[in-house]
Amino acid sequence: MSARVLMVQGCTSDAGKSTLVTALCRWLHRQGVAVAPFKPQNMALNSAVTVDGGEIGRAQAVQAQAAGLPPHTDFNPVLLKPNSDIGAQVIVHGHAVANMDARDYHHYKRVAMEAVLASHARLAARYEAVIVEGAGSPAEINLRERDIANMGYAEAVDCPVLLIADIDRGGVFAHLVGTLALLSESERARVGGFVINRFRGDIGLLQPGLDWLEGETGKPVLGVLPYLHGLTLEAEDALPRDRLSKTGARLTVAVPALPRISNHTDFDALRMHQEVDLHLVGPGEAPPACDLIILPGSKSTRADLSWLREQGWVSAIARHLRYGGKLIGICGGFQMLGRFVHDPQGIEGEPGSSEGLGWLAMETTLEARKQLRRVDGKLVLGDARVSGYEIHCGVSHGAALASPSSVLGGGVADGALSSDGQILGTYLHGLFDQPSALAALLAWAGLSDAQPLDLPGLREAGIDRLADAVEQHLDTVALRRLLHLEVTSCAP
Known part of the structure; x- marks a missing residue:
């Protein structure tokens, strides 16, 4: 042929x-x-x-x-x-x-x-x-x-x-x-x-x-x-041009548009859901009052962590959690939630270490070998099915990982869920894609009776x-x- x-x-x-x-x-x-x-x-x-x-x-x-x-x-x-x-x-x-x-x-x-x-x-x-x-x-x-x-x-x-x-x-x-x-x-x-x-x-x-x-x-x-x-349709790279107008939104989500944000298609289900108002917050913009903050993936975790500090997100997140808001970190965003991010080999920039946000008792070290996996499993929240993929250089260690946010195939633990239930971290891209996972995560964030949305079917x-x-x-x-x-x- x-x-x-x-x-x-x-x-x-x-x-x-x-x-x-x-x-x-x-x-x-x-x-x-x-x-x-x-x-x-x-x-x-x-x-x-x-x-x-x-x-x-x-x-x-x-x-x-x-x-x-x-x-x-x-x-x-x-x-x-x-x-x-x-x-x-x-x-x-x-x-x-x-x-x-x-x-x-x-x-x-x-x-x-x-x-x-x-x-x-x-x-x-x-x-x-x-x-x-x-x-x-x-x-x-x-x-x-x-x-x-x-x-x-x-x-x-x-x-x-x-x-x-x-x-x-x-x-x-x-x-x-x-x-x-x-x-x-x-x-x-x-x-x-x-x-x-x-x-x-x-x-x-x-x-x-x-x-x-x-x-x-x-x-x-x-x-x-x-x-x-x-x-x-999933975007190749550019962030969405327009924010969708939704008159029936009952849950507000804020995502910092990091300079090196990666895999922002993670949020497609939230963008499409008629009851969710998703804000991608750019430089110089104040984080809005919201129910859920999501720290997204990053190609340069330490550099984007510095950007978060410069943009005032540290105090905004602290205030958000103090008043009962929920917080999710995905991949690089998950690494930022720990106490330190170490890059001794200069995988993503100059070698060195950066202090994390400190909300989870863990540290991450970047390694040359990238971890690439397609995975399926269950969220701890509601035992909902979740599927997606992992793409990361970081290996995380610490007490926070003893309480995973999901259990993947073969009994492999992923991520972390804080003891107070307010903070969830994961290495899983596609976290919101499966209808049952989306429903469980929206209920955790405060929208317990959300309308169903089948993102794979819409795609x-x-x-x-x-x-x-x-x-x-x-x-x-x-x-x-x-x-x-x-x-x-x-x-x-």
Whole structure:
């Protein structure tokens, strides 16, 4: 078998590349095509644990779900997790290899490209189709040399490219024409068409612009995707743009938006629940009065701990607990709740130790070997089923761990629950995802009769909505031809 490969590149970050790849994977999967997602290089702090014991970008795990597959490290062979403004942890085939600044990584790209092409070859041999997501924009001139994420990859494997642009940002025609103008002749030739994303309004008013675009570039517009309001889909990396307005909210939750916040998809169930008002509190913003504070995961725990102190969260948390509020720490946030966080090897920054918040009798030491696990178990609260994954370098020790917050498969204890029942810590990402766990945690926080919410079901329905949009709004005959797939009678 030799897979047909189609790559989706965007004029900008957040143009809709991840979304379109997810949509195309589900659309093909529905038709019985054995399809796999692929992103050569991703930069994201939202990640997932794979069935082969590695780590990939969260978006590729969602795309795998759309394709009916468990997540695998070949779907995202190179993952960059920023830990400073100029540096990142480099993860290859699911495992960290080094921390590098931008210049060091630029020189490392030749090695990274070998990993990319090795994964590509394995997927091409196993699947009928591979849908590839680019990164950022192919027109970033300063990043063209040794590119492995966009046209450098497309040229290496000789695949066609779809170019997607977000009309909701404005300037969509300039984005598309300008991007084409900055490509080389061979790169322009492999662009098989345009997709315009997030359109709202009367499509008839847009048609003259589409006609001009096709005449100006000689490239077809394969369709205009509508703005899908209320879409439930996990974000690749960026924090949610808008806070959802909820008139019936009865529980308020505050989450500090740490500079290196990771896996903020942990809070998707809270964002979607109509009775929960979730505040992501940024720098310079005062923490609101709330029922529950959650300290999220962090790629730089000690640095983000310092940020919390600078932003006044220590006194805010003390006041919150004094008046009976509940507190949860997840992964890095759990580590912050202890007495100290030690990083003797400089895993996340300069070697040293930082004093924690001191709410739990434990200490954490960061180790080079990252712990990556997919887990299931039961919460101590209500004996509710919980499932998710662990991604952390820290190993915690102390008396607080004698009272775990959950018991995982094989009787493995996780986290801690304080003796007064106010503070819960866990290494588990996906804490709120299962309906029974969400209900138990909301009841603990003060919402005992919360409406049920099935986040996995909502996510699955969101993926189906995307595939429906492909069928309704894109030229599926042209898509199948770009993939060299038989044009079937089911294609409109």
